Amino acid sequence: MTPLQKNILAACKRRPQTLRELQNALQVDNSRLRSTVTAMVATGLLSAQNGQYVPGLATIENESAPETIPCTLVKLAARFGFASRDDGTGDIFIPGRALHGAMPQDKILVKLFDRPRVEGSAEGEVVEITTPHNSFAGTIVLSDDGRLAVEPDGCRDVRIILERNGHANAQLGDKVGAILTNRGERHVDHRAAVAETFGASDRAAECAKAILYGREVRQEFPEEVMAEAHAYDNAVIDPNEIAHRADLRGLPIFTIDSAETKDIDDAISLMKTQNGGYELGVHIADVSHYVRPDTALDKEAFERATSIYYADQVIPMLPTQLSNGICSLNEGEDRLAFSCLMQLDEKGEIHSYQFVKSVIRSRVKGVYKEINALMDGSNDPALMTKYKDVASQLPVMQELYEKRLALRQARGAMDIESDEAKLIMDEEGRCVDIVKRTRGVSECMIEEFMLLANQCAANAGRTHRVPFVYRIHEAPDAEKMEKLSATLTACGLNVHFKGEIPTQLELAAILDETRDQPIQIPVHTGILRSMQKARYSPEPKGHYGLVLKDYAHFTSPIRRYPDLAIHRILTDMLVGRPEEALVKDYTAFATHASEQSSRQEVAAVRIERDVEDLYKAEYMHNHLGEVFTGTVSGVTPRGVFVALDNTVEGFVPAAQLCKGEATVVEGVSIVDPFTGRRWMLGDPIRVQCAGADVALGRVDFDYLPM
Template sequence: MSIRSKVLREIEKKPRRLKELKEKLGNDKKVQRAVEELLAKGRICQKQGAYFAVKSRMAEEALPCTLVKLGGSFGFAAQNAGGPDVFIPSRGLSGALPGDGVLVRLYEKPRVPGSLEGEVLAVTEPRQAFVGTVTEENGRLYLAPDECPSLRIQIKKSADGGAQNGDKAAVELLTRGADYAEHRAGVAMRFGSAGEAKQCVRALLYSAGLSRHFPEKVKAEARKLAEPQAADLKKRTDLRHWPIFTIDSAHTKDIDDAISLAVSEAGYELGVHIADVSHYVRPGSELNKEALRRGTSVYYADSVIPMLPRQLSNGLCSLNEGADRLAFSCLMQLDAKGQVKSFRFEKTVIRSRVKGVYSELNALLEGAADDALQKKYADVAEQLPAMRELYEKRTALRRQRGGIELESGEAKLLLDEEGRCVGVEKRRRGLTERMIEEFMLLANGCAARLARENELPFVYRVHEEPDPERVEKLQALLRACGLKAQFAGEVPTQPELAALLDSTRGTPLERPVHTAVLRTMAKAKYEPEPKGHYGLALADYAHFTSPIRRYPDLAIHRILSDWCAGVDRGEVKKRYEKFAAEASGESSAREVAAMQLERAAEGCYKAEYMGAHLGETFGGIVSGVTRQGLYVELENTVEGLVRTDTLCKGEPELTEGVRWRDPLTGRQWDLGQAVQVKALAVDVALGHVDFELLED
């Protein structure tokens, strides 16, 4: 049989990639030539990198997708062109792995009417690298990938890299088979024990392609930058004589915002002064390319993966105490009620009087500061009462317009000298934290308003209305909890949601209801069109105040810099229309990836902490009700699962996801119910905690 006939026969059996044909038939050049001849004669066709027999309907029916989830006996593929995910049963997975680009054919009769179900015809863009935990079974090593821990990928003995059972490791696929049992991998990187959170986080960073280290070209550019010179100060407004100061946590080193406040006859003069990063990070530079690629700084535990090299983030751009710094200032005039009457943006030079610390300023405002603290803040102390007064007025205005305040349940992780998590606390926001947040919101809103009114290309922070289907699910949950679930329209207004949140604040239902509302709302994202911010109840919103840490802020600084320098609208559009769209899309994607990584890292540290407290008893509340069991959240924000098989022998009865009942014994638990649990087991690598429910 000729090589061409062999190639055609393989393709008629199943769509194939060229690499697969070469691996199966050998003789690379002859296979390549046979494929080219078959294409020329019209016997085969190509779609998304896979070759099909032309006579087959498969080529027409195949949908380009990405496998996004793989369970023990099923998977889900996301359509590249958009639309609902496709359910893939185990028999139709063909060895596809999470992240693979695949071609999927839909079944005509799915098992669930109205859903999409199909099979993988071909893997067109195979993912090669995976991170997970090494396990040993029958003398052989396997990797259990973090994304699908029920899967086992065999590691070749000749490529195990010295890995041992229980290691956290990264592997690369060396060969792919027709099913999972035929895949073979080699170890590319060992991180250490999967029982140590810091090693698991190293693996997460590796998998995400994140590093504290910057390419040499980027570092070389950063080293060439210098402290502000006299030429840099020309055409800037000199505000070094103003009592400007920063307020951050005690350990913050990348300080990108400062404030000033004065009381005027008409009301208040508020200044929000932001590091002028765009002065240093120019279009086309290696610094800019790397900042866009990273998109955001990533924060976890006591560490940060910065968006910019430390020469900038902690040095030239950081508004350090007593240092002359280039800034981009939003100067606002507010009336006696706290309403913004006018504003302007100016390039400035500032000198922070003091590095303010949240806890210290909270003590000052509460009248609990000692002599040392009072001396430290003497230069800016006169502003503090006015800051508090303005904040209270702004808070009243936010409530009036219906701004939504969710209790997020953020955690503070405490690490020892070895990097082990030895404490988890619920993060508390004091008065000063809330004041600074409100003042930053004001500057962000002014930036967006300026861009919208002048029709500038821009990167807006957009938060759209909730989807009606999600609202229906929220209403069902509220009814089951005995709460008011009726809204005036199909989608609740912001005041309606704000009232709902306030009604549960400080009650056992606070965490589950606030979480449910958060899940109901759309995800905030960056877009080049102004669509407003639903959650904040603002028509105009963007991110202007953190250009050291977020690329969107740097992007709009660049646009506003040209506008403030007198560049006309037409030229601004020509320079930045494409850039704004690119920055919006890239920044949204990087933000999602960073949030997922930060959440996963936090889970690893929390599980590590609970691992030192196995067998101990804790009080918590039921925070989730599922068929898998009851989720219980402790006061310190750690959440764990009480598995169904420890609660009842049969299938539980669920009521709208808020009530869990054992039909045999009649025992039941409700969302928000206080319970006592014992820490049973942890999986640090996956960030999982198991609890045992204790009898009343």
């Protein structure tokens, strides 16, 4: 049920409503309201009585049925599992006897137990597997009785017995893709067969292939998609198309990305105006010109919804003929673009903007590292020659960025520190080094300019009252804020928020106060965990973290479907299609694109994070026995997580720290009740690398006294 449908139903439950009363109460577009109410009547959610609407039979029957919660099983161990609620409101603990054979990624219905769980989270039982997920990745192991079995990835001590002829020559320790051939009521009764063998489980690259298989990530494009993509082999711009566009090839437009980027979808231009203001152009690849609705390319892009980046690999949303070819804003090549041309005043505030279909030619492929060097005053002749056509823009860009940064800080936009890793690979695809990514001025500058274009896109959608795909970040709830207050108090901060929900300025002040301090990790991590997750929505709910009323994703249509979706909507707005036609054509589309893109974004982030852990374990496997000084980055009753300077994280068991049963205080420190010794998030700690399991993406440390 969409948010609008939920709001309509809630209003009609309070008392019968006419269309006018619903319009006044919900402040939604009249055409959209009418079409939504009509659909709800057709499906039985509403019933019309004497010109008023009341809950329909489908709603009444649904509410009288035993309450079950749609979930996805996300974690499985030998004696328990965790199900994630599909509405994103949290996880449910499932005891082993109540799993009834459910496997990771199964769509399930869960009924909650009446009793509360000791640890505080909800507990329940699987009552139905609505959509079974029968393919999974794992490692070949032996069962307790000596038969070949598969241990699914992330499911320690769960063994799925292989059929007698189902091992396909796989050997002990191999990473495989498997399929369930028979489901029992218990995991021990399941049977599986090997569908694909990837190789040894001590190679991160092979384990990564297994993860992609287990998550059903399609790496190759279907034939019909490639047939459409091949139409753009060695493609050039049609002169007739250029004639209908704003010709911006005379502007000193250029791109700034990392050196290895091949799918370049954004470029910039900037000039100072006579009145002290700025003309900023953000020029985005016009992917919507090539990927048309209802084509095989569009359907595949919708299903994927995002590109997936890991190690030195990419699984693109679009075939390379488009992503690295005709759509990529390559240096010296004429390219079709969708340009957001903004006028900003001398303070850096947006005064006006317009969107135009354009043709551009990037003067140079800028590289973050090189731009940072020039901004730091480098006189390297090679760099000065490379950037001679755009060098005059760099000081103006920095000037505008500093003004925008001041405005951002003044409104309380939060800057939460997080560590990103860059994996260094050898020719054989093994991880040989890990370095922490750093952001210089050019990275921050481009991010801010993209934010401006994204704001303008969202503002255009909202003010024209058309269906749209917004990027929203809702305010945190009071319960999470209570936990955050306890965390901050445990960190020694005397914090009192004026209201039940803190303002962004209050949280931003805490972030700044603790930045580069020993308690930065627990404070920044605590604030991050207290936030809602950003997602896509057809409703313009604003962005809490950025403190913006209007926000959408406009700037990366090569690798994100929401950006492509709103390019399509904005294009129809530019050619003057009536509002009624836009509402009719795009209302359902915006809803479906938002839901699919949010789902696929979460899946992609999990894949990228899990695969990165594999490569980190592979790197640490070559450093067994070495001693490191790290930082306590996580605290549990079982022990502590320790982060090294290179972002690798490993685990130290509580038994090595405490003589008695460890006590955890507000999730920020672990205390030995016998000695009183305390280890707090952010504390330095000396460890030795004791183990690195590539297949599990797990690193284990032994504690060493300082």
